[in-house]
Amino acid sequence: MGHQIIVQPDGLLSVFSTGVDGFVYTDATDEELIEWYSEQAKFDEAQRTREMIWKVRTKDKPYYQFTMTYEEALTTHIEIYGELTDEEA
Numbered sequence: 001m002g003h004q005i006i007v008q009p010d011g012l013l014s015v016f017s018t019g020v021d022g023f024v025y026t027d028a029t030d031e032e033l034i035e036w037y038s039e040q041a042k043f044d045e046a047q048r049t050r051e052m053i054w055k056v057r058t059k060d061k062p063y064y065q066f067t068m069t070y071e072e073a074l075t076t077h078i079e080i081y082g083e084l085t086d087e088e089a
Contacts, residue, residue: 005033 004016008026013033015025025036055062068076077084 002018003024004018006014006016008014012026013028013030014023015028015033015036016022017024025033028036052062054060056067061067074084
């Protein structure tokens with residue numbers, strides 16, 4: 001499923017979705033479309049982050065064999081950078 005940004009005859013922009021085979025946004029200025037895509041990206045990233053938080057809180061291994069405990073991450077940090085600073089702690 002993809003989107004195509006298309007210039008309308010009046011110079012405004014529309015977005016055609018191949019997922020629904022129709023327009024999902026019409027009569028947009030450049031700035032409106034930038035804002036629309038930015039909001040969509042923000043929503044998508046928030047959802048991805050919620051899912052990741054759920055996985056780590058339920059003890060799932062979202063990073064597969066690379067999933068670390070706090071203690072493992074802290075040990076690695078200290079080995080490379082030394083003790084945590086006040087800002088990091």
